[in-house]
Amino acid sequence: MTRNRNALVLGATGGIGGEVARRLKARGWTVRTLHRDPARVAAGNRDQTGFTWFQGDAMHPEEVVAAARGVSLIVHAVNPPGYRNWGELVLPMLDSTLAAARESGARILLPGTVYNYGPDAFPDVDETSPQHPVTRKGAIRVEMERRLRAAAARGEAKVLIVRAGDFFGPGAANNWFSQGLVKPGQPVTAITAPGPRGIGHQWAYLPDVAETMVQLVEREEALETFSTFHMNGHWDDDGTRMIAAIRRVVGRPDLKVRAFPWWLLGLASPFMPLFRELREMRYLWETPVHMNNARLLAVLGREPHTPLDEAVRTTLVGLGCLEGGVALPSPATSC
Template sequence: MKKALVLGASGGFGHYMAEALLEAGWYVVTLCRSGKASLAPELQGKVEYIGGDAQDKAAVSKAALGCSILVYGVNPPYHKWRKESLSLLSVSVDVCREQSLKMVFPGNVYNFDPTKTPHIDENTTVNPRTEKGRIRVEMESHIREAVNASNMTALIIRCGDYIGKRAPSTWLSELLSKRGGNIQIQNPDKKDTKHSFAYLPDVASSAVALLDAELADFETFHFAGYEFSMSELAIEIENKTGKRVTIKNFPWLAIRLLSLLMPKLKGVIEMRYLWQQPMSLSSKKLERYLGANAKKQTPIFDALTESELI
């Protein structure tokens, strides 16, 4: 039986990758430091749970025995990225090198500057605009270098902001709220710019399907997902529900003031530029590999409903 280790199964990407792997017939091992109860009900009793920390190489190495892939779903808080991101990743990369595993890594759009490359595909030159973007470029470069120097392989699947019931602290979960039977949306951009989103169950299904494809040792795929503005989202919700949707400006000033007391909010401010310029991802490469299955995307209203956002 095919066996996979999922790190970060209590988070968004890790959870949905574990679900998709189970659906595809994989045996799934999870390594969690916060206890078995941190796993969602959908996973409890279906995956092998091992208590441990993704920063502990011995624990990761032991959990990975007999596996062929390692799903990297861990992510430190924004304000700890510079200190922890690369060291945390290096633990898993070392295990993949030593055990010749394939790493599945969730890419994002921080690697690019939408003012220079508003449309990106797998061949677009990276051009990070922020420190967090530079960190993400370093992380992906570290994976590529390890692949070139060993028998490990890697699959990066890149998408926009997550949508998913089991994805904590997503942008839409913060922007959407229910008020007296109606719905309120906070709009991060006065120009009502389009923004890229991806429904995690669809992303995970695509990533798992790619595991059966004939790939190079290091491959990157883009998942286009959805692209819409907050006013377009409001119209979609009103048309489908009949509920009134109000739009208010996102409180950037309040966030800036709060960031003086809460360092993690500085990362939110740093990413504001992604709301001020559109950035779209091309799924053409994904479609070449998966064919019609790559176009089977959950309708946005269904994704919002299943994620309990409306």
Template structure:
């Protein structure tokens, strides 16, 4: 049955992206249901917190019931994408369809594979590594469901993210936590290659824009963000915000291989090293041309807010 109320359901609400989407929706006055496995989280006043297992059709259907828009921000552990992500996304699709809801998927840029030049939405899905193929297959399946009329779908694609609450990211504890602790802040990959970094608040605003505009339906969109920076520039901005000198370094391919012998998450980064050893720049002009100007958060402001969060939530 079609949804009959302004209810926006966020799946994976306990994660960094999902939590940001919850806050953005609440700030706009929407009715929000925040779904995670535990049923516990700090949420804005008025937000319904729902305990749900979206890896089953029954759980996903219950979580999505009554929704007008469903935001799929949930993900398995990074090293379990291949085994678990497609099934999870399939059950979410069925749950959203049962509710008659529009589905907005928080996607990334893995499906394109190695590219020389800016990343645009019209590129073929050329990735040959397992994580890239999984991302491509999920995107293709969701867009096929849209074309078939099963449900409305929009895909919002972001690059590596950072921001308050962003810990499971290459610029989380190894950059912000380390810099605050006066340890060496490490950038994954060479320091001299430009790289698009997405700020969590901007990702949330972009996804909510897609959820509320029919022009987004049936397409993938690169979400707006501040201009790409090199690793060296980003680390320098972090230290400048701290107002002191500090140690910085690159985590190169040999060290990634060595650490990967003991850490499956770091090991998995080797599959997508082409995102590190050359320019990795997302072109977001399709979004701004369609939906209008987007005031992406400058890296200086985003870094300041992220450092504040890490001060209040120190990492071990």
């Protein structure tokens, strides 16, 4: 058990940061959050009520240190919006969190990804697999973990990293489900498939990821100074299970499946950072990537797991593709 139940969540307005913050609060934690304009965020979002907002910027170490005084957990879920300026912003923001952890003695919780890994680690990836990324974003992720590991080795911070597959869920933006498979705010009249049939893919439902993280945080006595865990999430063993779930939820077993237009990303990448980042991740759709969660099961006993159809339905409602779980009427021309 942690020495107190005070947490600072950086990135509480984002998908995973918001989910973790709400679950911590529901379990009796006092949750602090940091934002450049906290009054506007707190007033405009009912999901953000009940938090103690601090005005500040994750790029300024002194402001993060001040917000983190007296906490036992710092959730580092802050990212530049829309994949912009990753190279300039991500590592300085992490250094701010490290400074705050040194001052407060808090454990750092980092939501991890599969981007750390290259094809040499596939198809079955566990916590000890080699990290040889093939993308710029992956290289930054590896450097983030290197800095965290080094700080833990020096006794300056305790670290918990939970890696999972492609996020989907309510509030999850800039992901393959919402940017690739369907179109937010529109009825589902077709599904776009980024990968070919027969290639397994790892998905992670955002509320399950947040619940897993919080359960691990509350088992402090079972954690090492530097702890890493993988989630199994929703394993789509042949690349068709997610498509089938969308068809079932929408009630359209005949929904057309289209190939993802990778060629379009190549044309638009110089002008749109999101497209450039999505294009770099193509290798994750060309070979099976399966996360091994044996270490997680050894600590928790079971992994939090929402049934796929329920997770897909909640996600589509959150994206505005379903209304109350019922398919929206199709427009006159398909999208």
